[in-house]
Amino acid sequence: MRRRWNGVAAWLDHRTGIxxxxxxxxxxxxxxxxxxxxxxxSVAIFLFLTQAFTGALLAxxxxxxxxxxxxxxxxxxxxVTGGRIVRGLHHWGASMMIVVVVLHxxxxxxxxxxxxxxxATWMVGVVxxxxxLTYGLTGYLLPWDNRAYWGTVVATQIxxxxxxxxxxxxxxxxGEEAVGVVTFARFYGLHVLLxxxxxxxxxxxxxxxxxxxxxxPVPGDExxxxxxxxxxxxxxxTVAIFIAFAILFILAVAARVPLEQLADPTDTSYTPRPEWxxxxxxxxxxxxxxxxxxxxxxxxxxxxxxxxxxVPFLDRGEMVKVTRRFVAxxxxxxxxxxxxxxxxxxxxxxxxxxxxxxxxxxxxxDWMQLSPEEMAGVAYFRQENCISCHAVGGDGxxxxxxxxxxxxxxxxxxxxxxxKHPAVVRPGTSMPPIQLSDRQLNSLAAFLLKLNPSNAxxxxxxxxxxxxxxxxxxxxxxxxxxMVNGVGMKVGxxxxxxxxxxxxxxxxxxxxxxQKLSPGSIMPPYKLSPKDLDNLTSYLFALPE
Amino acid sequence: MQTTEVxxxxxxxxxxxxxxxxxxxxxxxxxxxxxxxxxxIRRESDWIDVGDISRLTPNAPVEMTxxxxxxDGWKVISEKSTAWVVRQTDRSVFAFGPQxxxxxxxxxxxxxxxEFICPCHNSIFAVDGRVISGPAPRPLDRYxxxxxxxxxxLGRLEQPENRA
Numbered sequence: 001m002r003r004r005w006n007g008v009a010a011w012l013d014h015r016t017g018i019x020x021x022x023x024x025x026x027x028x029x030x031x032x033x034x035x036x037x038x039x040x041x042s043v044a045i046f047l048f049l050t051q052a053f054t055g056a057l058l059a060x061x062x063x064x065x066x067x068x069x070x071x072x073x074x075x076x077x078x079x080v081t082g083g084r085i086v087r088g089l090h091h092w093g094a095s096m097m098i099v100v101v102v103l104h105x106x107x108x109x110x111x112x113x114x115x116x117x118x119x120a121t122w123m124v125g126v127v128x129x130x131x132x133l134t135y136g137l138t139g140y141l142l143p144w145d146n147r148a149y150w151g152t153v154v155a156t157q158i159x160x161x162x163x164x165x166x167x168x169x170x171x172x173x174x175g176e177e178a179v180g181v182v183t184f185a186r187f188y189g190l191h192v193l194l195x196x197x198x199x200x201x202x203x204x205x206x207x208x209x210x211x212x213x214x215x216x217p218v219p220g221d222e223x224x225x226x227x228x229x230x231x232x233x234x235x236x237x238t239v240a241i242f243i244a245f246a247i248l249f250i251l252a253v254a255a256r257v258p259l260e261q262l263a264d265p266t267d268t269s270y271t272p273r274p275e276w277x278x279x280x281x282x283x284x285x286x287x288x289x290x291x292x293x294x295x296x297x298x299x300x301x302x303x304x305x306x307x308x309x310x311v312p313f314l315d316r317g318e319m320v321k322v323t324r325r326f327v328a329x330x331x332x333x334x335x336x337x338x339x340x341x342x343x344x345x346x347x348x349x350x351x352x353x354x355x356x357x358x359x360x361x362x363x364x365x366d367w368m369q370l371s372p373e374e375m376a377g378v379a380y381f382r383q384e385n386c387i388s389c390h391a392v393g394g395d396g397x398x399x400x401x402x403x404x405x406x407x408x409x410x411x412x413x414x415x416x417x418x419x420k421h422p423a424v425v426r427p428g429t430s431m432p433p434i435q436l437s438d439r440q441l442n443s444l445a446a447f448l449l450k451l452n453p454s455n456a457x458x459x460x461x462x463x464x465x466x467x468x469x470x471x472x473x474x475x476x477x478x479x480x481x482x483m484v485n486g487v488g489m490k491v492g493x494x495x496x497x498x499x500x501x502x503x504x505x506x507x508x509x510x511x512x513x514x515q516k517l518s519p520g521s522i523m524p525p526y527k528l529s530p531k532d533l534d535n536l537t538s539y540l541f542a543l544p545e
Numbered sequence: 546m547q548t549t550e551v552x553x554x555x556x557x558x559x560x561x562x563x564x565x566x567x568x569x570x571x572x573x574x575x576x577x578x579x580x581x582x583x584x585x586i587r588r589e590s591d592w593i594d595v596g597d598i599s600r601l602t603p604n605a606p607v608e609m610t611x612x613x614x615x616x617d618g619w620k621v622i623s624e625k626s627t628a629w630v631v632r633q634t635d636r637s638v639f640a641f642g643p644q645x646x647x648x649x650x651x652x653x654x655x656x657x658x659x660e661f662i663c664p665c666h667n668s669i670f671a672v673d674g675r676v677i678s679g680p681a682p683r684p685l686d687r688y689x690x691x692x693x694x695x696x697x698x699l700g701r702l703e704q705p706e707n708r709a
Binding site (some may be wrong): 050057060061063068071072074075079081082083087089131231232234235238239241242245249267509533 | 554557558560561565567568571572575576577580581584585591618619620662679
């Protein structure tokens with residue numbers, strides 16, 4: 001068996017040279033000092049390949065046009081098996097990529113590994129950093145939620161400010177008039193068509209240059225025997241890659257990546273924030289407003305990139321012993337402190353969302369379509385703990401029947417009678433009577449009639465504020481004058497889309513004294529407890545438009 | 546001395562293979578689940594009103610057209626759909642899906658022969674959907690059907706084997 005395998009390998013090597021090439025690659029000689037600090041480059045390449053893989057998987061279920069993009073991503077998150085994890089891997093992989101690339105650069109910088117003859121290796125590396133950041137910038141738009149849209153509006157505006165190139169850049173990004181279908185197509189094209197092959201080419205060049213000049217030695221290496229790349233250094237790289245992968249996988253499984261509502265260009269209350277690694281730039285811009293904006297948006301970033309590119313020429317000293325590179329260490333420290341300070345300031349300066357309601361659209365949101373009465377039914381359903389005896393779709397084996405199956409052949413009257421006197425309607429049942437008023441039982445029945453196998457999980461997702469808010473809504477009989485989701489009267493204004501018309505503060509004050517804020521209104525004042533007021537307002541603000 | 550060197554080398558190489566196997570397995574399994582497991586079902590479970598069937602003559606199939614919503618990935622598509630509706634002599638109603646069970650061609654009712662005939666490969670079905678001859682592997686698919694008053698309501702299209 002082994003002999004046959006060797007025969008095949010020899011044949012293949014003779015025809016392609018693959019075995020020799022792999023040997024040359026693995027048995028390359030490296031300085032004796034090489035160790036754990038040199039693993040970051042390999043981890044970065046691994047993360048890039050993982051991004052390419054998960055990106056392709058996402059593309060199999062993704063429609064790259066605005067609107068459809070959002071819906072298809074929601075489809076991936078809420079319906080495709082394992083879709084949430086694939087998206088998580090891609091999302092967190094992007095962040096980890098930035099971290100690892102920066103760590104790689106810091107290591108090279110501290111050890112002076114960019115010095116002669118490795119200047120070109122460093123400069124290609126800086127280009128790779130910029131490419132990595134461009135991935136982040138273009139990928140940010142692709143979910144097409146509010147966050148993505150408004151973040152990109154700001155980014156394209158900044159690009160338009162660049163001297164000379166500004167108008168052209170803005171035309172290239174399709175953001176001349178407004179961020180729309182053209183911008184989306186350009187960003188998508190960059191993200192999946194142009195950047196990946198460019199990255200591969202740059203990585204190949206980078207690795208070629210590393211091989212050409214060899215791994216940078218440290219003082220003392222010249223008197224020690226050189227070692228081979230394989231297996232010890234490959235082992236270190238592999239362990240580092242495994243640690244990175246483990247962190248990535250845990251993040252993808254455990255950390256929820258939120259999805260906001262569909263991009264809304266008319267939303268005037270939205271405060272855009274970039275991804276965390278761009279927050280420092282954002283903060284600089286914020287601090288340098290007015291005439292200095294140009295400095296923050298264009299001059300400083302350009303200077304920073306130039307300085308990075310020119311590092312090998314700015315520092316031409318011979319010193320590469322890491323413990324003696326005091327200035328380099330100070331530069332890294334200063335950069336780290338500045339970056340952290342700016343990022344913390346930006347995070348601190350982020351206001352809570354204006355509506356005070358955060359809805360996670362990466363989970364099913366069928367609950368939004370329920371009428372207040374049905375929503376109150378959800379509250380009673382939870383309060384009475386119906387789930388302890390009844391299955392709701394899927395996993396059965398409970399004492400009572402699956403409630404998603406009952407609605408097809410029962411009506412509200414039967415249900416209410418059954419709630420009140422289970423034993424009369426169903427002799428021999430072990431279900432206890434439900435101690436609720438007729439109106440409350442009506443709500444419960446209304447909810448159960450809406451229940452079917454496909455929306456069952458969604459209804460379990462209804463947030464607490466919505467069910468509690470609906471209880472307040474029902475208790476105060478708001479439906480006598482107002483309409484929600486097509487249910488209720490039209491004496492007062494319909495309440496869907498309230499968050500677009502009024503601020504949260506206005507709505508809360510309006511409950512206490514309607515006439516003061518809308519003169520001539522016939523709405524009576526409502527004295528609600530702070531908690532009820534909060535839940536009710538949140539509920540109303542969460543209603544679909 | 547020599548043996549510890551060899552066993553250490555073996556440990557490094559073994560670990561490299563094991564770790565890469567674990568990473569590839571994790572990513573590969575994830576991809577398989579993602580690509581091959583069916584998405585969670587989002588059914589449009591509502592019954593669709595197809596029309597009045599009070600005037601149908603028994604055992605004379607009629608092609609009825611209706612619009613139905615179909616979930617297609619992340620979209621719900623409203624599309625035109627047809628069914629061959631037959632009122633049986635016992636007043637129960639069958640509604641057959643419009644595609645031959647062989648390779649999906651559209652078939653039609655041949656009045657003179659009282660048979661459904663698929664022109665593609667000459668599959669022939671009886672008025673109750675049974676295969677009479679030809680390559681069709683199973684009887685015609687049926688919609689879940691119920692009659693309310695004079696109206697016919699259709700549900701999902703099912704294969705005869707799956708019907709309880």
